[in-house]
Amino acid sequence: MVVANTGDDFEHLGLHISPDIDTLTYALAGVQNHETGWGRCDETWSFMATLGELGGETWFKLGDRDLALHVERTRRLRAGAKISTITSDISRSFGISSRIVPMTDDRVRTRVITADGTLDFQRYFVEARCLPKVTGFVFDGAARAQAHSEVIAMLQNPDLRAVIICPSNPYVSIDPMLALTDLRAALACCAAPVIVVSPIIGGRAIKGPTAKIMNELGHPVDVLTVAAHYHAVMDGFVIDTADAHMAAKLELPVVVRPILMRNISDREELANATLEFADRLAATQTLRRLQV
Amino acid sequence: MVVANTGDDFEHLGLHISPDIDTLTYALAGVQNHETGWGRCDETWSFMATLGELGGETWFKLGDRDLALHVERTRRLRAGAKISTITSDISRSFGISSRIVPMTDDRVRTRVITADGTLDFQRYFVEARCLPKVTGFVFDGAARAQAHSEVIAMLQNPDLRAVIICPSNPYVSIDPMLALTDLRAALACCAAPVIVVSPIIGGRAIKGPTAKIMNELGHPVDVLTVAAHYHAVMDGFVIDTADAHMAAKLELPVVVRPILMRNISDREELANATLEFADRLAATQTLRRLQV
Numbered sequence: 001m002v003v004a005n006t007g008d009d010f011e012h013l014g015l016h017i018s019p020d021i022d023t024l025t026y027a028l029a030g031v032q033n034h035e036t037g038w039g040r041c042d043e044t045w046s047f048m049a050t051l052g053e054l055g056g057e058t059w060f061k062l063g064d065r066d067l068a069l070h071v072e073r074t075r076r077l078r079a080g081a082k083i084s085t086i087t088s089d090i091s092r093s094f095g096i097s098s099r100i101v102p103m104t105d106d107r108v109r110t111r112v113i114t115a116d117g118t119l120d121f122q123r124y125f126v127e128a129r130c131l132p133k134v135t136g137f138v139f140d141g142a143a144r145a146q147a148h149s150e151v152i153a154m155l156q157n158p159d160l161r162a163v164i165i166c167p168s169n170p171y172v173s174i175d176p177m178l179a180l181t182d183l184r185a186a187l188a189c190c191a192a193p194v195i196v197v198s199p200i201i202g203g204r205a206i207k208g209p210t211a212k213i214m215n216e217l218g219h220p221v222d223v224l225t226v227a228a229h230y231h232a233v234m235d236g237f238v239i240d241t242a243d244a245h246m247a248a249k250l251e252l253p254v255v256v257r258p259i260l261m262r263n264i265s266d267r268e269e270l271a272n273a274t275l276e277f278a279d280r281l282a283a284t285q286t287l288r289r290l291q292v
Numbered sequence: 293m294v295v296a297n298t299g300d301d302f303e304h305l306g307l308h309i310s311p312d313i314d315t316l317t318y319a320l321a322g323v324q325n326h327e328t329g330w331g332r333c334d335e336t337w338s339f340m341a342t343l344g345e346l347g348g349e350t351w352f353k354l355g356d357r358d359l360a361l362h363v364e365r366t367r368r369l370r371a372g373a374k375i376s377t378i379t380s381d382i383s384r385s386f387g388i389s390s391r392i393v394p395m396t397d398d399r400v401r402t403r404v405i406t407a408d409g410t411l412d413f414q415r416y417f418v419e420a421r422c423l424p425k426v427t428g429f430v431f432d433g434a435a436r437a438q439a440h441s442e443v444i445a446m447l448q449n450p451d452l453r454a455v456i457i458c459p460s461n462p463y464v465s466i467d468p469m470l471a472l473t474d475l476r477a478a479l480a481c482c483a484a485p486v487i488v489v490s491p492i493i494g495g496r497a498i499k500g501p502t503a504k505i506m507n508e509l510g511h512p513v514d515v516l517t518v519a520a521h522y523h524a525v526m527d528g529f530v531i532d533t534a535d536a537h538m539a540a541k542l543e544l545p546v547v548v549r550p551i552l553m554r555n556i557s558d559r560e561e562l563a564n565a566t567l568e569f570a571d572r573l574a575a576t577q578t579l580r581r582l583q584v
Contacts, residue, residue: 014306014367046336046356047363054385056364064338064356071339072348075306093346 002028003151006083006102007110007139007176008121012060013051015070016077019122020173021087021102022069029094037207040065059127084148099150103177106145110176111138121172130209134216137171139179147183155186162192162278167199167259169210170229171217178233193235193281195274198223201260202242224249236281238274253281294320295443298375298394299402299431299468300413304352305343307362308369311414312465313379313394314361321386329499332357351419376440391442395469398437402468403430413464422501426508429463431471439475447478454484454570459491459551461502462521463509470525485527485573487566490515493552494534516541528573530566545573 005020019038026032026040033039043063052058062070069090076086082105091100110121114132124132154160168174178184187194203221205211211221219225223243227234227250236253239246244256255277261267297312311330318324318332325331335355344350354362361382368378374397383392402413406424416424446452460466470476479486495513497503503513511517515535519526519542528545531538536548547569553559 013363014370015363042338044336044338044356046334047339047360050357050360051364054360054364054382056360056367064336064359065342067356067359068339068342068346068348071305071307072343072346075348078306090346 001099001101001150001154003148003177004087004100004102005173005176006104007108007142007179008125008172009083009107009109010120010122012122013057013062014074015067016074016083017060017062017070017122018073018083018087018102021083021100022066024100025069025087025091025094025096028091028096028098028100031094039063060122084150101148101150103151103183104145104147104180106141108142108145108176108179109140110172111140112172113138125172125209130212134171134213136217137175139176142176142179143181145180147177147180147186152182152186155183155190155192158191160190160192162275162282163187163190163194164274164278165194165196165230165234167197167206169199169205169208169213170226171210171213184233187233193278194233195236195238195278195281196226196230196234197238197259197270197274198226198240198243200226200243201240206260222246227252236277238270238277253277293391293393293442293446295440295469296379296392296394297465297468298396299400299434299471300417300464301375301399301401302412302414304414305349305354306366307359308366308375309352309354309362309414310365310375310379310394313375313392314358316392317361317379317383317386317388320383320388320390320392323386331355352414376442393440393442395443395475396437396439396472398433400434400437400468400471401432402464403432404464405430417464417501422504426463426505428509429467431468434468434471435473437472439469439472439478444474444478447475447482450483452482452484454567454574455479455482455486456566456570457486457488457522457526459489459498461491461497461500461505462518463502463505476525479525485570486525487528487530487570487573488518488522488526489530489551489562489566490518490532490535492518492535493532498552514538519544528569530562530569545569 002024004024006018008020009018031041033041040063043065045063047064047067048058048062073086083102084105087100087102112119112121112124112134113136114134116132165174199205199210200223214221214225223239223246227237237250238255240259241256247254247256257273259270261270294316296316298310300312301310323333325333332355335357337355339356339359340350340354365378375394376397379392379394404411404413404416404426405428406426408424457466491497491502492515506513506517515531515538519529529542530547532551533548539546539548549565551562553562
């Protein structure tokens, strides 16, 4: 099961857009655009070009193929379907075997508090290209939102092998999920080990504004900051060999190995190593929550 | 001023689609698709192909460029703009100098009564390919709808040179306009001559289901049927040389000349001949409404 952040969902051009769900869907379907890092391969841009000619908003790039997904999802949402059902159906039509589950069917919206004011996430991330200085984040709706029942059931499942917090942006991609009260509680009670794979390698983020945000929030850009951020929920930490010298300062079980994923075999090796680490932690009963 | 039928507008995939306005817009902008007879030139079809892969509805073909217009219009309609304002803005962005005015800003929907039941117009026209046998038409909302104020003002303008009812389908493209009470009344009181250009040439329609519908309604497919249909509103009739033998049976002023338009010079010559005809009628004061 892959749990997707929906905090950066937004309404644009009358369409409901779910960037994180779509990136997961395209990646797992093998149709992601490797050049841009977002959107689809084999894409065409006639829609966007014409919208520009009509004087429409073009700051958020929507390819013609990508658009089909947004139009179909929006149509079904308006007809009363849940985002989780739609995600599941789209995933099936792409032949994806993993189950992608949005963190919640309720509305949660990430807003970024910056020196230029509070911005909707995509306005900050895409339109303003992450340039405004960040001072904090708000997850509108998170306090009232219910985590998806399948996510809670999975966290409560005694057969669950591990929870892996992927090397994603802790502030804007993972925190919206941890802001869901019931999800955070279920994670705290979860019997399986919770493993974080570091989004920071050698003092740098692989992509996106993670390092810039850490800086602006006044934190050192290193694995210690990541560990401190996830302290309350994590059992084990996978860091890169470039950060091996910091392993001693981390007061929790650590695996040190290459974590930069450039191809599918890098991905498989990291996934296997992370699962083996989780299995070792589970076997030795050193889970943080059992120590508390 | 070009007055556009909006009776065949419909909601599809969550988008507001106005086929007649769009065909006028694309034709006047010189970007119509001459091969298909609908849609745009230089079109791509990535959206439609992907929508099909997602299991979406593909019976109504929407090209990627065409889609930009529907998305932008729908966004603005939802934000409270009028279809006439949007049409005008889109027209301007295409560099069109004619003023395209939707017959009304209110909702009117053409429904086709057939042997297979009553169908929404596009379901009949596109999905069922005009195959069901027609027994009549309903223009939902027409009784309550107000014609666009600029259309009424133009019909009341003493300087108006002529009203030309183009060689369009009388039942589905022109009747929705005549079903608007105030538009029909303004047309009846209009000081300028009202000229009909025949949609029937030598017992056949140039395109579309006009002839098939006439047959199914039990009318001969000829210019006499067209004249009878428009009897109450027309002052003059332009028919093709192929129908010259019927001119004597038409009890109103007639111009006989080639009316099949294959290229821009055909169009210009027919337009000029029609305007000259209107001028002659105006000068000789033989307008139907002045005789009554």
